Amino acid sequence: MGEDSASGGLATLASTDPLAPGSATSGLPLYDHNLVKEYILNILPLLLGSTDPQEVSAIQELFQFPDVGEKCRRFANDPQTPVLYVLKEIADAFPDGDSGLDDSAVAPEVAGPCIAYNISHDLTYRPNHVGSLALIKRASVLDAGQPISHQIQVMNLPGPAVLANPYEALHAYIHHAVGPYFNAFVAAKQKSAETQGQTSYVAKRDEKDAKTGIPMAKKKIAELELSLLHLQQNVEIPEVSLTIHPVVARAVEKARELHQRVSVDDVDSGLLGDSQFLNRLQGDVNGWIKEIQKVTKLSRDPASGTASQEINFWLSMERALEKIDEQLKSDEIVLTLDILKHAKRFHATVSFIADTGLNEGMDKVAKYNQLMKDFPLDELLAATDVEKIRDALHLIFNHLNKKLKLSPYPVRRALPLVEAISRDLNDQLLKVLGSRRLMSVEYGEFERVAAGTEQVFLTWDDQIKEFTNVAREVTRKRQERFLPIKIHPAHASLQERFTFIRQFRLQHEQLHTTIVKVMQSSALDYAPMVVEATEIDSIEEVRLAYESVKNIDVLDVSPEGTDLWVSAETKYNERVARVENQIISRLRDRLAMARNANEMFRVFSKFNALFVRPKIRGAIQEYQAQLIENVKDDIRKLHDKFKQQYRHSEAYHMSQLRDIPPVSGAIIWARQIERQLATYMRRVEDVLGRGWEMYAEGQKLQSDSVSFRKKLDTRQIFDAWFHDVSKKELSVSGRIFNITRNRAQGNSLQLSINFDAQVITLFKEVRNLLWLGFQVPHTITNIAKDAKRVYPFAVSLIETTRTYRQTIHKIQRHPEIASLASGYINDVHQLITRAINLRWDYFVNSFDPQAHASHLTGGNYPAAYSRLSLGTLDVSENEHVVFVREFAQVVGRFQEKTEALITIYADIATALQEIATCSYDRSTLETILLRVQKLIDRLNLESFANLPAWVQQLDSRLEDVLVSRLRTAAQIWTSTFTADLSDSATGRGNSSGLSSYDTKSRRKRKMGSHYGEPRPKLSSSVHEIRIRNQVMFLDPPLEHARTRWYSQLHEWLAIVCHLPRIQSSRYE
Structure with a gap:
């Protein structure tokens, strides 16, 4: 597609000039059609002609025809004529209207004087058509005030004389011109809107259009391109036209005119016995068999070409066989075969259908097309982003796996079909990703695209696994010969390259981010030690290093593309090495200044994103070993804590205080240990960096951590509890x-x-x-x-x-x-x-x-x-x-x-003991008894049952105690009385010289076991023997003494005998 200026130069296709008003009825002067002639004469030799003098002469002779000027005038000034075609034809090769030009038509360069040019408002497509130019007006009429090159678009359209398949040219226009032009315009418009920060109504409207109409337009353009590609790639199925003998043709035509069914009787009876006529018919039938076999025996190698070619081949084959079947059912063919049967030529008719292989072919094609019909390959080829590619893969393999079980399509052909789908996937990924400059876009956008692309590859792998299982199952059910189910994806190299590029950009982003973060924190925390110019150089050095790979086509996996990438990566690594040396110096300085292990962990956590770089990792291995040992010690302590078991831990006792049941407490305890373990493992990552599991030390720690986590798996505790509870059959029921x-x-x-x-x-x-x-x-x-x-x-x-x-x-x-x-x-x-x-x-x-x-x-x-x-x-x-x-x-x-009863009874029992042991004194005994009575009164007030009977029993016990005390008191009084008499007698005869000690000892022996008890104080009485009137008498008499003694005894016993009895009803 292109156009030329009036001076002969080609003008670009893109133009944004507004439509120029003007027509014959607008009041403006008519445009000079000679300018159109001049413009055509300038561009025609370049775009459609050649340097051959004869062709140049033919171009000049073009405008000698009288109607050419009128067509140019109409094109320039008539709004109803938007286009003008310049046609180039081979004038003497074929007559007009002939359509029998084969693929070896003579090119214009060798045609010599046979070339002719013509101008028309309508485009025709003839076998002798070499090519044409389409001149398209941008406005309704041409404007004399503007250059003609700004008002006309020119398109070069090849003809069948030089290009048997026009789909190739149309596909090239859409793929290389229309599609890229539309995408470039949309991208520029969106970028301009983002740069200018449009907020107007127009901007919002454009944004809405971008969200609705533009994606749909992109899809339609992609679908058009895909359709043209399919038409271009189709394997041409030869069209079979069975020749009919004129006699048969006339008989059928006559029967149709008479509106009756044709039969052998409609043929001249003389011809039915003519061997020459019959031999001719038999020859025609044999020719039919050969022609039909050209189609039924036609096949293609699925390993070559694309998946769409394989699909379209079988769909086209079905249509071709249906057309053949329709011809075989026509009256002409049936009549021919009936004539041969009538003539007993059975060897030509009996095996006719079997020899053609038509039925077998139609059955085979129909079964194969259960798979090929509605095959969603177009969803993949028309996808405009990686998300649609992923969705298309799901659709394709869902269809393939489902239909492969129903259709007898051979697994041996299905394998190369899948590989062809892989080639289509590779091409579509290159097409979608190639429109983005993967090394130039922002990392966030790149990571979004990379994640989507990675999902495409993962989807392919998952679908291939499922397809492999289906293929093996189908092979086993069909009892086919063993076939290794193995797919060689064409996109494997692209996938490997893309994974490498993603990792490369990740490492670069980590390097850049860490440098910025570390330098900023260094400037704040260690300002006296940092030279700002050096910091700026580090960041700038990383940026310049990335510039060396920024403009490389990273998706080019060819040897040449790989060499370009290796060279650019080498330059990048040379610059980054200088930055790494500076980072190592800064890192070692900060580690040396750390006061304890925790500060070292903080330093490592800031730099750990760079530990994937071997040079940096090697420079800090001594510190890594020290901190890893600290982490190991912490993990060992966790192991020891876990070995103590939950029931012997402090957490168990605290859980009991918080009313946490044992199983839940054990799970909480295990999760606490698991969280602590995760914290320690994060420290390992801080020290060794991402991918620490790949190092020897990291692998051991990871293995131990995984084993420990299995022991900490709380699911096992829950399952054991559930199993135990299920066996117990607990319920809330019954009395x-x-x-x-x-x-x-x-x-x-x-x-x-x-x-x-x-x-x-x-x-x-x-x-x-x-x-x-x-x-x-x-x-x-x-x-x-x-x-x-x-x-x-x-x-x-x-x-x-x-x-x-x-x-x-x-x-x-x-x-x-x-x-x-x-x-x-x-x-x-x-x-x-x-x-x-x-x-x-x-x-x-x-x-x-x-x-x-x-x-x-x-x-x-x-x-x-x-x-x-x-x-x-x-x-x-x-x-x-x-x-x-x-x-x-x-x-x-x-x-x-x-x-209360126990307390009261204890007080009463104590009182009883006190009565049995207290001093033999009336006031003391009365005080104790009064206390007991008050306790009984309390029992009475509180309305205890059976109180009178219980008090009576208590009174009996008290009576026993007092009787015992009374018996003892009598014995004491008797002993005291006896001892006093002895003392009196001894006192009168004290002349023997006995000591007072002997007197006391003798008194103790007389009192016996009651020594220490309070003794009564007996008052002695003095009796005088008097003689009065020579009568000797005792004064006072002995009866008086005996009376005093009895009186003192009664007083001594009255201490108990006169005590009041306890009562249960003093309140009644």
Whole structure:
């Protein structure tokens, strides 16, 4: 495509001049058609003619025809004539209208004087057509004020005389001119809009058009290009035209005129016996067989050409065979075969269809075309970006894998077909990626394109795996001979190069980013040590190094392209090496200034992106080894911590304090260790850089880390818990109370709550496991939900029952108070009797515990229920809720009263001991008895049951104690009295000289075991023997002394005998 100026130079195709107004009716002067003639004479020798003098003469003779000037005038001034064609033909080779030109038509250079030129407003396509120029006006009429070269576009169109297939030229126009021109315009428009920051309405409209119309236009252009390519690549199936004998043709034509069915009778009976006529017909039939076999035996090598050629070959073959089949069913062919049958020429008719192979060919082609029809290859060839290429691969292989199972298309042909698809993929990737300058675009944009391209390659690999499996399965089912299923993708070299380029750009981006980051942080933290000029040189050096590879066609995998890349990469590496030396110096300085391992880790984390570079990695190996040892020590400590097991760790005890169940606690503990391990492994990456797993030291650490992570896999803990729970078949059902036997107490019956404590643990485990992100099965979750509903009631009942049992055990240890507490025991028994048939089902199925949570506030602390009154119960409440609250209240009161009884009885027992051991003194004994009476009064006030009987028993015990004390007091008084008499007698006869010590010793022996007890103070009486009137008498008499002695004894015994008795009903 091109155009020339009036001086003979070619003008460019692109032009943005506005349409020039003007026509014969606009009032403007008509354009001089001679200028059009002159323009045509200037461009015609260059674009359509040659330097041969005879052809130059033919061009000059063109305008001698009178109608040529009129056509030029009409083209210049008529708005209805937008185009003018200049035709070049071979004048004497074929007559006008002949269409029998073969592929070896004579070229214009050897045609000599046979070449002729003509001008027309309509384009014709004749066999003798050499070529033509299309002159297209940009405006409706030509404007004399502008150069004609600015107003006309010129297109060169070859003819069949020099190019048998016009699709090649049309494809070249679209592929090399129209498509690139449109893409360049769109790219320039978008870049201009971004540069100018358009915000106007027009800019927004253009942006909207770009998002809607432009992509569609690109797709349509690509589809047109693809269609032309398909037409160009099609293998021509020879068209079969079966020759018909004139006699047969006339017979069929006559029958048609008579509107009757043709038969052998319509042929002259003389000819039916004419051997020459029959031999001619038989020869025609044999010729038909040969012509048809040219099509039915036609084949192609699928390894050559493109995938579209293979697809179009079989589709075209089906159409050709259908046309042949239609001819064989025509009246002429049927009549010919009937004539031969009538003449007994069976050897020519019986095997006619079999000899042609038409039926077998049609059946084969129809089955093959189950695969070829609707084959979505065009989606790949028309794709305009890598995302559409990836989607196209999915469509192609989904179709191929599905249809290959249904169609008998040979796997041996399918393999080269897939390789042909790989070649198409390679070409399409080059086409899509070639429009981008991969080394010049911003890294973010490049990475986006690279990620999409990588997805294309991964999609190909995945689809090839699936295709391989399908091919092997189909081969096995068809019982075909073993065929190695192996694909040699044509895009392998491109994929390898693209992966290398992606890694190259990544390393360069890491180098550039790290240099900028390190230099900036160095300028802030170590300003006195940094020379700014050197820093600027480092960044600039990296930029200049990249310039050496920026303009290389990196997708050119040919040997020449590879050599260009190797040369550019060498220049890049030479510049980068100088930058690496500076980085090494800066890195070693900062590591030397680090005060501890943590600061070294921070330094390494900033530079670790560059450790993939061997030179930098080798320079800091000594520091790496030191820090890696630190990490190993930390990991070893984690191993030791894990070996201690969760139940022996501090975390276990802390979990118990936080009410975290054991399985959830173990999982949390393991995840904590796993997170710490991940932190240490990130430190390894900070030290060794990305790809640390590839180093010998890194491989060992990675292997140990993977093994340790498997041990830390919390899924195993969860699965073991799930398996254990599944076997237990836990549920919340049955009666609330349960009667069991306690082996520790001699198989005595014991009241308990029929609620498995493991269900409570299950509810807590499920709650925590869901928080930890585990998927707990619905069966277990439902049980946990049931447990959650009854949990507050169950805990309250369990604690209340435990309190009841403990209180009963206390009473059993203090049987003296059992009768007093029997009233409260009976209250508990009555409640238990009333609720013995209550079940958990209501709480599970219909009750919401949160609505009544306030009623169970003190469920875990029975003493708190002493503040509640049974009279405050709401009788409208549910029976179960009322019972739970009443049971807790009654047992709480029972516990409280029992504790009070034990305390009171202990005080009474202490008082009894004091009475038995206190001094024999009236006031002391009365004080103690008064204390006991007050305790009994307290029991009376608190309305304990059986108090009178219990007080009577207590009184009997007290009486026994006092009788014992009285007996002792009598003995003491007697001993004291006897001792005093002895002392008196001894005192009167003291002349023997016995010491007072002997007197005391003798008194001790007489008192015996009661020595130390308080003794009564006996007052002695003096009796005088008087003689009065010679009568001797005792004054006072002995009876008086005996009376005093009895009086003193009675006083001594009255200390006990006059004590008041304890009473149970002083308030009554």
